[in-house]
Amino acid sequence: MENIMMLPASYCVMNEEEMTYTTGGASAIQAIAAWVFPPYAWLAGVxxxxxxxxxxxxxxxxxxxxxxxxxxxxxxxxxxxxLACASWVLGTSATGIGLVINAAIVLL
Incomplete structure (x- = not known):
């Protein structure tokens, strides 16, 4: 008995570097929102x-x-x-209560 995998004719094999361009990331709107609306950046970062x-x-x-x-x-x-998310997470962690809140979110 053989194990054979049948793929559709339109199947395309991609390597790890090609996947970088297909998996997405932050949009320009998300990047702007992270700088303009700090709670969004903080929550996204944490x-x-x-x-x-x-x-x-x-x-x-x-x-x-x-x-x-x-x-x-x-x-x-x-x-x-x-960069926006990291700066807001680090900035809030610099305060005593912010560090406790951030640690609680990350570790729970």
């Missing part, structure tokens, strides 16, 4: 960290900055969006 931590529970502290840098390098809008 939830992105939480989601990454949940997907990578054992390596999120070691690989998180590499993932962040790769995401920033995908496009200009991703760079601006990620």
């Amino acid at each position: 939830t992105a960290i939480r989601d990454y931590r949940k997907k990578n529970p054992n390596t999120w502290t070691q690989d998180g900055l590499d993932y962040f840098a790769n995401d920033m390098g995908k496009s200009v809008s991703n760079f601006l969006y990620d």
